[in-house]
Amino acid sequence: MSFISQFWLQLLEVVRHLGPVEVIDVAVVTFILYQLLRLLRGTQGIQILVGLILLAVVGVLSTTFNLILLSWLFRNATFFIIIAVIVMFQPELRRAFDQLGRIGHIGRPLSRFNTRQYNQAISEAIRATERLSMKKTGALIAFEREVGLEDYAATGVRINGEISAEMLQSIFYPNSPLHDGAVIVRGDRIVAAGCLLPLPEEGTVRERLGTRHRAALGLSLASDALVLVVSEETGNISVIEEGKINRNLDADDLRRRIALRVSSPNGNGIFRFRR
Numbered sequence: 100m101s102f103i104s105q106f107w108l109q110l111l112e113v114v115r116h117l118g119p120v121e122v123i124d125v126a127v128v129t130f131i132l133y134q135l136l137r138l139l140r141g142t143q144g145i146q147i148l149v150g151l152i153l154l155a156v157v158g159v160l161s162t163t164f165n166l167i168l169l170s171w172l173f174r175n176a177t178f179f180i181i182i183a184v185i186v187m188f189q190p191e192l193r194r195a196f197d198q199l200g201r202i203g204h205i206g207r208p209l210s211r212f213n214t215r216q217y218n219q220a221i222s223e224a225i226r227a228t229e230r231l232s233m234k235k236t237g238a239l240i241a242f243e244r245e246v247g248l249e250d251y252a253a254t255g256v257r258i259n260g261e262i263s264a265e266m267l268q269s270i271f272y273p274n275s276p277l278h279d280g281a282v283i284v285r286g287d288r289i290v291a292a293g294c295l296l297p298l299p300e301e302g303t304v305r306e307r308l309g310t311r312h313r314a315a316l317g318l319s320l321a322s323d324a325l326v327l328v329v330s331e332e333t334g335n336i337s338v339i340e341e342g343k344i345n346r347n348l349d350a351d352d353l354r355r356r357i358a359l360r361v362s363s364p365n366g367n368g369i370f371r372f373r374r
Contacts, residue, residue: 147187147188151184157169157173158173161173216287217286217287220262220284220286220287220288221242221354221357223262223263223264223267224240224242224262224267224284225350225353225354225357227263227264227265227266227267227268228240228267228327228329228336228353229350230268231267231271231329231334232329232334232336233334234334235330235331235332235333235334236268236271236273236329236331237271237278237329237330237331238267238282238311238327238328238329239281239282239311239314239315239326239329240267240281240282240284240326240327241281241282241283241294241296241315241318241324241325241326241327242284242324242325242327242357243283243284243285243290244322244323244324244325245323246322246323246324248283248285248318248324251281251283251294251297251318252290252291253291254294254295255277255280255281255283255291255292255293255295256276256277256292256293257290258288258289258290258291258292259288259289259290259291260289261289262284262287262288266289270282270289270293271329276293277292277293279293280293280294280295281293281294281295281296281315281318281326295314296315296317296318297314297317297321298313298317299313299317309330309331309332311328311331312328312330312337312339312344315328315337315339316339316342316344318339319339319340319341319342319343320341320342323340323341324340325338325339325357326339326340327353335347336348336349336353338353338356338357
């Protein structure tokens with residue numbers, strides 16, 4: 100009997116003994132692994148994960164082939180490896196627990212707003228972005244989604260005001276006190292302005308970027324926020340999300356992209372924009 104035939108016979112035997120509990124068990128583990136890979140996608144953590152897998156393979160091989168010294172090293176280094184993993188994956192773990200704490204209606208920062216308010220708020224942000232782009236005025240606007248941005252909002256000046264194009268233009272007016280920081284938007288309100296965003300780690304960004312783009316990229320790696328950036332040098336508009344930069348967008352591109360990606364109260368992510 101060939102290896103393939105034996106494999107299929109063993110697989111059928113396993114399937115035959117599967118019950119509801121085992122199916123649920125496999126489904127839960129699959130979901131957890133899928134969410135873990137989603138969190139790591141586009142971050143430096145994916146390279147670290149590959150390195151840890153290779154390290155685990157070496158450990159298994161050392162035990163299989165009875166490599167005494169190597170096996171001893173792995174057994175005694177287990178505690179330190181666990182501590183190192185926690186330190187290396189700190190941003191991803193923080194993001195995961197933040198998302199876990201926001202499951203359901205209570206945890207959703209945008210749940211108390213209706214679609215009309217979303218429509219108006221995002222239209223105002225796009226209108227301000229167009230005007231700032233024409234004047235080559237730098238801007239950085241972060242839309243909070245599932246992962247809360249309260250820690251970053253605390254580094255800026257509290258606004259807690261309804262979003263409008265005029266408000267955003269005044270915030271990013273050259274030489275104004277809040278010009279160089281980021282604006283954080285939650286639902287239809289500006290939470291804070293002049294906020295400091297995390298810069299990506301060295302080696303994460305391979306292309307040359309300005310400070311605004313680097314800060315937006317750092318926030319997109321630390322959370323699921325969608326960030327609008329207006330370049331002060333060129334006036335080009337970019338959308339940054341999950342560590343990916345989409346450049347040179349016009350108003351229609353912005354409307355389509357934000358409508359698809361920014362969560363709506365009913366979860367369908369669909370908006371109708373005012374012109």
